[in-house]
Amino acid sequence: MNILSLDDFSVEEVNEILDSANEFANGKEVDYKGKKVVANLFFEPSTRTHYSFEKAALNLNCKTMNFDESNSSTKKGETLYDTVKVFDMLGVDAVVIRHTQNAYYNELVGKLKAPILNAGDGTGNHPSQSLLDLLTIKREFGKFEGLKVVIVGDIKHSRVAHSNIKIMERLGMTVYTSGPEEYKEEGFNYVELDKIISEVDIVMLLRVQHERHESLMKLSLEEYHKNYGLNMERVNKMREKAIIMHPAPFNRGVEIADDVVECKKSRIFEQMRNGVFVRMAMIYKAIEE
Amino acid sequence: MNILSLDDFSVEEVNEILDSANEFANGKEVDYKGKKVVANLFFEPSTRTHYSFEKAALNLNCKTMNFDESNSSTKKGETLYDTVKVFDMLGVDAVVIRHTQNAYYNELVGKLKAPILNAGDGTGNHPSQSLLDLLTIKREFGKFEGLKVVIVGDIKHSRVAHSNIKIMERLGMTVYTSGPEEYKEEGFNYVELDKIISEVDIVMLLRVQHERHESLMKLSLEEYHKNYGLNMERVNKMREKAIIMHPAPFNRGVEIADDVVECKKSRIFEQMRNGVFVRMAMIYKAIEE
Amino acid sequence: MNILSLDDFSVEEVNEILDSANEFANGKEVDYKGKKVVANLFFEPSTRTHYSFEKAALNLNCKTMNFDESNSSTKKGETLYDTVKVFDMLGVDAVVIRHTQNAYYNELVGKLKAPILNAGDGTGNHPSQSLLDLLTIKREFGKFEGLKVVIVGDIKHSRVAHSNIKIMERLGMTVYTSGPEEYKEEGFNYVELDKIISEVDIVMLLRVQHERHESLMKLSLEEYHKNYGLNMERVNKMREKAIIMHPAPFNRGVEIADDVVECKKSRIFEQMRNGVFVRMAMIYKAIEE
Numbered sequence: 001m002n003i004l005s006l007d008d009f010s011v012e013e014v015n016e017i018l019d020s021a022n023e024f025a026n027g028k029e030v031d032y033k034g035k036k037v038v039a040n041l042f043f044e045p046s047t048r049t050h051y052s053f054e055k056a057a058l059n060l061n062c063k064t065m066n067f068d069e070s071n072s073s074t075k076k077g078e079t080l081y082d083t084v085k086v087f088d089m090l091g092v093d094a095v096v097i098r099h100t101q102n103a104y105y106n107e108l109v110g111k112l113k114a115p116i117l118n119a120g121d122g123t124g125n126h127p128s129q130s131l132l133d134l135l136t137i138k139r140e141f142g143k144f145e146g147l148k149v150v151i152v153g154d155i156k157h158s159r160v161a162h163s164n165i166k167i168m169e170r171l172g173m174t175v176y177t178s179g180p181e182e183y184k185e186e187g188f189n190y191v192e193l194d195k196i197i198s199e200v201d202i203v204m205l206l207r208v209q210h211e212r213h214e215s216l217m218k219l220s221l222e223e224y225h226k227n228y229g230l231n232m233e234r235v236n237k238m239r240e241k242a243i244i245m246h247p248a249p250f251n252r253g254v255e256i257a258d259d260v261v262e263c264k265k266s267r268i269f270e271q272m273r274n275g276v277f278v279r280m281a282m283i284y285k286a287i288e289e
Numbered sequence: 290m291n292i293l294s295l296d297d298f299s300v301e302e303v304n305e306i307l308d309s310a311n312e313f314a315n316g317k318e319v320d321y322k323g324k325k326v327v328a329n330l331f332f333e334p335s336t337r338t339h340y341s342f343e344k345a346a347l348n349l350n351c352k353t354m355n356f357d358e359s360n361s362s363t364k365k366g367e368t369l370y371d372t373v374k375v376f377d378m379l380g381v382d383a384v385v386i387r388h389t390q391n392a393y394y395n396e397l398v399g400k401l402k403a404p405i406l407n408a409g410d411g412t413g414n415h416p417s418q419s420l421l422d423l424l425t426i427k428r429e430f431g432k433f434e435g436l437k438v439v440i441v442g443d444i445k446h447s448r449v450a451h452s453n454i455k456i457m458e459r460l461g462m463t464v465y466t467s468g469p470e471e472y473k474e475e476g477f478n479y480v481e482l483d484k485i486i487s488e489v490d491i492v493m494l495l496r497v498q499h500e501r502h503e504s505l506m507k508l509s510l511e512e513y514h515k516n517y518g519l520n521m522e523r524v525n526k527m528r529e530k531a532i533i534m535h536p537a538p539f540n541r542g543v544e545i546a547d548d549v550v551e552c553k554k555s556r557i558f559e560q561m562r563n564g565v566f567v568r569m570a571m572i573y574k575a576i577e578e
Numbered sequence: 579m580n581i582l583s584l585d586d587f588s589v590e591e592v593n594e595i596l597d598s599a600n601e602f603a604n605g606k607e608v609d610y611k612g613k614k615v616v617a618n619l620f621f622e623p624s625t626r627t628h629y630s631f632e633k634a635a636l637n638l639n640c641k642t643m644n645f646d647e648s649n650s651s652t653k654k655g656e657t658l659y660d661t662v663k664v665f666d667m668l669g670v671d672a673v674v675i676r677h678t679q680n681a682y683y684n685e686l687v688g689k690l691k692a693p694i695l696n697a698g699d700g701t702g703n704h705p706s707q708s709l710l711d712l713l714t715i716k717r718e719f720g721k722f723e724g725l726k727v728v729i730v731g732d733i734k735h736s737r738v739a740h741s742n743i744k745i746m747e748r749l750g751m752t753v754y755t756s757g758p759e760e761y762k763e764e765g766f767n768y769v770e771l772d773k774i775i776s777e778v779d780i781v782m783l784l785r786v787q788h789e790r791h792e793s794l795m796k797l798s799l800e801e802y803h804k805n806y807g808l809n810m811e812r813v814n815k816m817r818e819k820a821i822i823m824h825p826a827p828f829n830r831g832v833e834i835a836d837d838v839v840e841c842k843k844s845r846i847f848e849q850m851r852n853g854v855f856v857r858m859a860m861i862y863k864a865i866e867e
Contacts, residue, residue: 090561252657
C-alpha cells in the first residue's frame, strides 16, 4: 500500500505504525533474504531521509537501488511519471520518492504496481519525519494526549510543520507555533516563544533555510538567533522533563545554539535513530499490505 | 565472454540469448549467492539502461558497484583503460560500460580479466537494447522471419537504429527507415512514414534528441510531431496486430503523442520489463562462458 | 577501533595488519552475512580508494552505503561532525571517510559509536594507501629491513609521501626523495633521481597534480617528464629485481612514460589488487577490535 500522507490514516492506524516501529526498535527482525528491492528516488538533495530509508531497507535485508537525479534521463526532459514508471517496470518492490512538487504522487497513484513511500513533497507532507517525531515523543512520554508542543521557525514553507501540526492535534496534543512574522501562517495558534517556553513539553525547532529564503526573512541570522534561537538561557526556562527536537540538518548558532545540540534535553540525534525504525515499519507495511 | 556488438554473434547465438532471456521471463532463477560483483561504469547519463542492468544483476543475486563518473578520477584526466583496469584489478566479475566514444571497447578487449558488457558506445552499438527489442518482438509474434518494421527518427545519430537494422535484417525482417531528410542515412531503405504505416508489423520510434541536435534539425518540434510523430490518427492506420515500440526516454508530444504512449498497441513499458530479462541472460552468459 | 594514521600503530601492529591482509590475499574468508553495514563517506573525489573500500566490504559480505557529497545536506552548510553523526545514529558498523581537511578526524574521535577508517585527510595521512604499498613490497621482497626506496614528485602536497616516509623509516627502509625544487620538503633526504636510480629497490612515483598545482610548478609537463619522469631509459638503469610503484591515478607521459606503466618491473596494477586485501584487513580489524 502507498504511504503518502498521515491524513490518509486514522489515529488508530498511526498508532499501529508506531507500535510496529517500536517493535523494530526493541529488536524485532524481518528478513526479506535479499528478495525485495527498494528504489530510492530522490529528486531533491537529502542526507538523513535518503540514507535512513536505505538503512531501513538494508536492516530488513532488502536490496536497494539509488536513483541519482543528477546523472539521469530527467536531464533529457523526462516526466516524473515516466521516470518512476521505469523502476516500476523493472520490478522493484517499493519506491521511496522525494520531489519538490507538492502532492507529486497524485499523478502516480493507481498507475504503479510498486507501493509509493512519500519521502517529502514540496511544502506538503513528510510522513516519515512526522512518524519519527511521534515515535520519539511516545518513547519519551508514553502518550500524546495532553502534551503541549511549540514549533518554532518557518511554519509557512515547512512540510515538517504542516505534517506535524495536523497529526499532533488529531492525537490530542496542543500545538503552538512561533517565529518571525514573515513565516507565520494564519490559524496556527501563534505565540511568543518566550511566553510559552516554560509551559510546553516539547520545543520543536525548524531549520532556517537561509539558502532558499534569506531574501524573505527580514532578520539577520544573528537577530534570528537572538529572538527565536534556542540557547541555554531559554533551555533553562523549560520544564524539567521537557525535550528539544529538530528534524535536522540544523544551523548551529542560528535556530539552535551550539551547546544546546547535545544538551541533556535534546533528542535530536535520538530522532535520527528512531527514523530508521519508523522507516522499517513503513517499508514493511507498504510491501505487506 | 565479452558482449560488445550483435555483429559478433550468429543468428543461432542471438536466438539462444533470447531463449535464455525468455526462461528468466518465465521464472527461471539463477542465484550467485552474493559471490559475484557486477560493476556498472556509466560515462554518459542513463536511467533505463543503468538501472535495468543493476536490477538484472540483483535478480541474479550478484552485488553491484556503481561508478559515478561525475565524482571520480576521470576528472583528473585518467584514460578509459586506466579507469576500467582499476575495477578489473579490484576483482569484479563483470563490467557494464556505457561510453560516448564509438567502439571504446577496442582499447580494452584482451586486456581485462572481467568480461565487458557493452551498454552503448557513442553512435555505434547498443546490444542490450537490440536484444530487448527482439525479445519483445519474439514474445509478440513468435518469429522474426517476414516481419516488417519501420524505424522513425534520427537514424544517423542513433546507436539503437544502427544496432537494430543489422540484426533485424539478419533475422529475416524487412527494415524501413523514415524521418526528416537531415537524419536520413544512405542505403537504409528510406520511405515516407504515411505510405508505409499501414503495411508494417512494428512502428519503432526513436527519440528526438533535441538537447543535442536541435541545431541540426530544420523542423520545429511541432513540425516534427505533425510530419513524423505517432498520433492516434496514424495509429488507427496500423495493422490490427501491429505494435509500437520506443527505446525511451520518449518526448511526449514530439515523436509520440501523449495518448499513444500507453495505447493498446504500445509495448513501450513492456520493453522495459523485457530489458531486465535480457540483461540477466547477458550477465549470466558473460560470467559463465 | 579507529584506523586514522599509521603513527598510532607499532611496527609489530603494522606487520600484523599486513599479515592479515596477506591471509585475505591467500584466500581467507570472513563472512558477515550481510549483517554489517559500511558507510563510505567521500567528501573529495576518488575512484580507486572509494571502490577498493567498497569491494573490500562486499568481499567480507558487508553491505555498503555510499554517501555522495554532491547530492547532500552538506550543501545546506552542515558540519562534518553533524553529517558523520547521522550515519552513526543510523547504526552503521564502520565509517570510511575521505576529507580535504588535515586530521579532520580530530573532531570526531571519541564521539562516534562506529569505528572510523581514514581514507585520506588533506595532505596528512592515507593509511590504507601506505598499507597497500607495504603489502606490495613485503610480497615482493619478503622483508622491509635494508630496502632502499626513492619517492619522486610533489613531496610537499602528497599525503601518500607523508604517510609512507614515516612508516618506511620505522620499518628499517632507507627513504630518498626527489623531484622539482618547488616540491622539495626539508629534512626528507633529497637526492638527484639519476644519481640514485641504479641503487634503489623501489622507485615510487607520485602523481603530478597539474589540475591543482600547475601554477606552483615552474616546469612544463614536458620538462617534468624529461627531468623526473620514469621512461624506459631510466628503467633500464634500475637494479634487476627493483620495482616501480605509483599510487595512481597516473599521468601517462608526465611522471611515467606510456610504455613503463605495464613494463616488467611495474607493480602499479598489482598495488590496486593488494589494496582490496589491505582494506579487508582494516575493516575486519576496525569492526572486531
